[in-house]
Amino acid sequence: MDLGLKGKTALVTGAGSQIGFGKATALLLAKEGCEAVAVTDVNLEDAEKTAGAIRKLGCKSIAVKADITSPAEVASMVKKVIAEYGKIHILCNVAGGIIHKDNIPIDEQDPAVWEKQLKLNLVGTMNVSRAVVPTMRAQKYGVIVNIGSGSTHQYAMGVGTYAMSKYAIDLFTKQLAFVEGKSGIRVNCVAPGPAPTNFGAILREDMPDPPTEEMKKMRAAMLGSFPLGRMGTAADIANATVLLASDVTSYITGQVIHVSGGSVI
């Protein structure tokens, strides 16, 4: 199926991690015919690696450093991308992090961490969207895909500010979709289940630290919990994200699609 991405310029945030959803999405956008895929990350060296991998596929790419929690850094990053490519058709808001771990009783949680967590995932996504929307409006065309999380519906994991920040992204997706529908901008959200990225370190074969007995038990329990019998992969998330970024889904807006093997229904 031709996804109609020829001639399109995309911007992917949080695309530095070499095992994350951002890089997988950026590479798939390139493979499917985008003319340019700009990548941004708080870590420029990592972003450069992803940009290099994109260029190897014959697609234009630049890496720009930006901390998405800083409106000024975001504005200058977006300006740089537009100066280079003249437009942004597709924005994939992948940047985020788990600062506040789930499974901590509320009285042991630090309000300063709540603020940091909400600022990174929610306000960060809002900052980048805010910087890109005027360009999309002027083009009368734009597609935004936010990365949500299955944790929004997995209450057993505990009171997690991470889950709450991602649930707020679901709402941001719907509200922005409603408001910008008539400007020709679509906004959707892909909500991944646990995957072996930096977020789901416990699922990785090459877990950075030697796992404790408790971690091993948790890993086994998680692996046994997926209805489809396996954990998600970055490719699963990239497939859904690129589909939503393409004109194949030109009548879909304001939707959250869970790519979690049936963990969230």
Add this chain to the structure above:
Amino acid sequence: MDLGFKGKVALLTGAGSQIGFGKAIALLLAREGCDAVAITDINLDYAKLTAEAVKALGCKSLAVKADVTDKDQVQGMVKKVVDEYGKIDILVNVAGAILGGGPLEEQKQDLWDREIGLNLYGTMITSQAVLPYMHKQGSGVIVNIGSGSTRMYSHGVSTYAMAKGAVDTFTKQMAIAEAKNNIRVNCVAPGPSPTNFIKAPNKQTVIDMLAKQIPMGRGATPDDIANATVFFASDVSGYVTGQVLHVSGGSVLD
């Protein structure tokens, strides 16, 4: 993007209408490389027209008559398809219709029964008939057609919307029950579209009127629905199950 349909056999119900979602989905599955796309409808003449259009794309096809509310007819139809092609990899449950409406006190219970029988039981009966074959081959994909009406309360108390709401729940329950058998079940919920579900003679006029309330300013096209359905039917969505995706231009957000 290669959707991996090479060698796959699909079965579509309610694919007779020449302006409906079923035909658009059947043609897209054929174009994207399915080996065979079998067509069923209560109206055999219409099903044959779709089958011919599928064959014109170089894909195998077969038209079989079946009333999806009749278990015996459905089981016979499914057997005929399996006899012909050896398996069914993809089932798309499109058959359905809007039969009634109006204020609750004027509604007749026999119409409720027929509306739920067609939209909910029809989907269940067809899935029930196909499942044993999917179990035998160790894989399968089912895509149900839901409806945006499940979330548009201003349209009134409609049995159609309730039946489609039950199709959403059926999708989720089947997804969990069948995940271990490597069968995925998802649902595409369309917004208003100029198909036979709109009874007025000038369907597009009705859609254009409705479109004023739609954030994206237009109604759905059969192609919009076919694209989403084919995504769920393909291995590209291999980790997606139990989901209801609204293809309604932002009409349904929650």
